[in-house]
Amino acid sequence: MKLILKYCFIFLLAFSIAGTIGFYSIRLFTQSADEIVLPQLTGKNIIYVLETLTNMGLNAKLYGTRYDDAFPRYAVISQDPQPGSTIKKGRDVIIYISKGAKENIIPDLRQIPLEQAMILLEKNEFKKGHVSFTYSVKTKNKCVIAHYPEPFSTALKGSSCDLLVSRGINPVAVIMPDITRLRLEKASAVIENLHLDISQIISNVDPHQDWGIILSSTPHAGSHVTENTPITLFVNALEKGRHMSPDKLNSLILLTHSLSPGILKQxxxxxxxxxxxxxxxxxxxMKPGEDINILVPPAIKTRVNIFIDQTLEKTIIIDPWKEDIDAGDSILWESSPLQFYQPISPDWVTN
Structure with a gap:
């Protein structure tokens, strides 16, 4: 029994001496290792970081990757220990790597209206880039023909998408006709037959021409024009520089006058x-109490006289160059019988 205790004591003593020697050896080694100040690694490319840490005698440990809009792909997002920390050689440095900004799939914008395409871009976190326009037989007017990046490709969130938009079918050019010295309503019909649009009607003054006559136009006669070319007509009137809405050329005004009640027809x-x-x-x-209804074009300066039993009952003057400020409709002047206007016989026609 004493022998066993003796051997146990010797074993424990040897183990204690060996442990003490190991502890002081490790302590001596760690105290003698070089201390290093860890540099700033955030934002640096992973290849540069690995080379730097290896040259410094440190071990790089990659703990993960994630999307980050602030750092490019393969750049270090964070590090542990932090920059400026003191670390001994042979220690581990934990780093996280950026996968770059998150990418989305470009939606297919082809053959859809431009306004709808803009909504889809915004919904998918993209911005409108450069927008170009061209004529197209296959794509409707104001619809997207193509775009870049292409449909279903991937692109960074917030990046721009360039669009090519259709103007519709390329209009056929025609020769601007000579409409000078025609009345406004006749000139309008000539232009309409060529599928052209009047954009402006402006008054001018030429005392040698009749009222309502076309004095000039832009573009001038003989010019090549299309349905998209704005056409301005200059019409002879009492005042210069007045404007008339082209919509008046395709509208009518209803004039109404009610007959007074009675027994006999009037x-x-x-x-x-x-x-x-x-x-x-x-x-x-007409029977008493009935209404007189007359349709008159508002684009022509017109005087309408209403006679009841050979007596001038009412005169209505329509001036196409005057506009109602509130409603935009032509102002009608109604006057009592004019003293200087002589009623004419039922069948008499005069200039």
Missing amino acids: HVRVETDMFGPIINLYNEY
């Missing part, structure tokens, strides 16, 4: 000078 005659010479629009008997 003779009604309506005359006008809208076509140049004075003509009768209506010359019949």
